[in-house]
Amino acid sequence: xxxxxxxxxxxxxxxxxxxxxxxxxxxxxxxxxxxxxxxxxxxxxxxxxxxxxxxxxxxxxxxxxxxxxxxxxxxxxxxxxxxxxxxxxxxxxxxxxxxxxxxxxxxxxxxxxxxxxxxxxxxxxxxxxxxxxxxxxxxxxxxxxxxxxxxxxxxxxxxxxxxxxxxxxxxxxxxxxxxxxxxxxxxxxxxxxxxxxxxxxxxxxxxxxxxxxxxxxxxxxxxxxxxxxxxxxxxxxxxxxxxxxxxxxxxxxxxxxxxxxxxxxxxxxxxxxxxxxxxxxxxxxxxxxxxxxxxxxxxxxxxxxxxxxxxxxxxxxxx
Ligand code: DGY
Numbered sequence: 653x654x655x656x657x658x659x660x661x662x663x664x665x666x667x668x669x670x671x672x673x674x675x676x677x678x679x680x681x682x683x684x685x686x687x688x689x690x691x692x693x694x695x696x697x698x699x700x701x702x703x704x705x706x707x708x709x710x711x712x713x714x715x716x717x718x719x720x721x722x723x724x725x726x727x728x729x730x731x732x733x734x735x736x737x738x739x740x741x742x743x744x745x746x747x748x749x750x751x752x753x754x755x756x757x758x759x760x761x762x763x764x765x766x767x768x769x770x771x772x773x774x775x776x777x778x779x780x781x782x783x784x785x786x787x788x789x790x791x792x793x794x795x796x797x798x799x800x801x802x803x804x805x806x807x808x809x810x811x812x813x814x815x816x817x818x819x820x821x822x823x824x825x826x827x828x829x830x831x832x833x834x835x836x837x838x839x840x841x842x843x844x845x846x847x848x849x850x851x852x853x854x855x856x857x858x859x860x861x862x863x864x865x866x867x868x869x870x871x872x873x874x875x876x877x878x879x880x881x882x883x884x885x886x887x888x889x890x891x892x893x894x895x896x897x898x899x900x901x902x903x904x905x906x907x908x909x910x911x912x913x914x915x916x917x918x919x920x921x922x923x924x925x926x927x928x929x930x931x932x933x934x935x936x937x938x939x940x941x942x943x944x945x946x947x948x949x950x951x952x953x954x955x956x957x958x959x960x961x962x963x964x965x966x967x968x969x970x971x
Contacts, residue, residue, distance in 0.1 A: 659701040662687045663727040669953045688714045701960045710734040725956035732861040746969040747955035752947035753939035758812035760938045761886045764910035767932045768882040797821025802852025805859035814838025849876040861888035874900035889915040
């Protein structure tokens with residue numbers, strides 16, 4: 653018995669960050685998957701704080717297993733794994749890590765755009781498969797400059813992608829529920845959703861996943877895009893009707909896609925996406941750099957300690 657209050661940690665944390673929590677609380681470390689699935693009644697009855705990842709659903713039944721819980725600090729900016737309304741009803745503060753991963757996710761997004769349009773992954777597979785031989789050139793791709801990038805969901809990450817795309821010679825348009833007042837980075841112009849889908853050569857999805865945005869992009873949206881258009885999703889898989897996307901890629905109703913996220917992660921070995929040549933598949937690595945993950949972990953620990961101490965955390969999702 654330490655006499656300290658208990659905190660669960662089910663995210664990978666460096667020793668110095670763990671030590672910051674241990675200085676004040678008794679830490680129960682768990683693996684970073686769905687750790688509470690098999691929790692026995694009362695096992696975590698005294699836990700007051702929890703630092704976790706997006707792999708862990710935090711729903712009503714999980715919250716019921718943690719009756720003393722006061723704070724969930726998510727080691728991510730997205731918190732679609734958490735039923736925020738249920739947590740709020742129980743007086744549990746939810747925290748996330750906004751801001752510190754914008755540049756990393758924006759860089760990945762630009763890479764994914766270039767990869768999709770210029771066929772970088774396909775070209776690499778071509779070389780490795782020994783197909784680059786005299787008389788067999790890699791098929792021509794298309795230019796990025798002179799094309800239109802359409803950003804659906806112009807938030808912090810979109811505002812970083814837009815000027816880079818503009819520097820590459822792209823015109824940038826965006827759609828949000830409400831146009832942004834004043835100048836938008838990259839000279840991005842507001843477009844209606846329909847106009848954006850119909851005119852963009854590359855459609856990038858940067859909308860947060862909530863109950864309201866599940867299936868935000870479906871068959872009608874792919875049908876509305878140009879046949880030459882590319883679809884890029886660095887946000888969340890469940891924003892998209894994946895069957896409709898697969899059908900659009902298969903029938904070449906759109907030219908291609910680059911996905912850092914899918915509905916089920918890791919992508920199941922029998923996913924039809926794996927059979928398609930016109931899609932770049934990445935393993936949800938938008939924020940996965942040493943520096944960015946460190947910054948996220950530091951903010952997640954700050955949030956946890958601030959919230960439990962009654963200070964306002966930087967990344968407070970609910971009040
Ligand atoms: C986030 O922080 O939401 C990233 O997608 C990692 O899950």
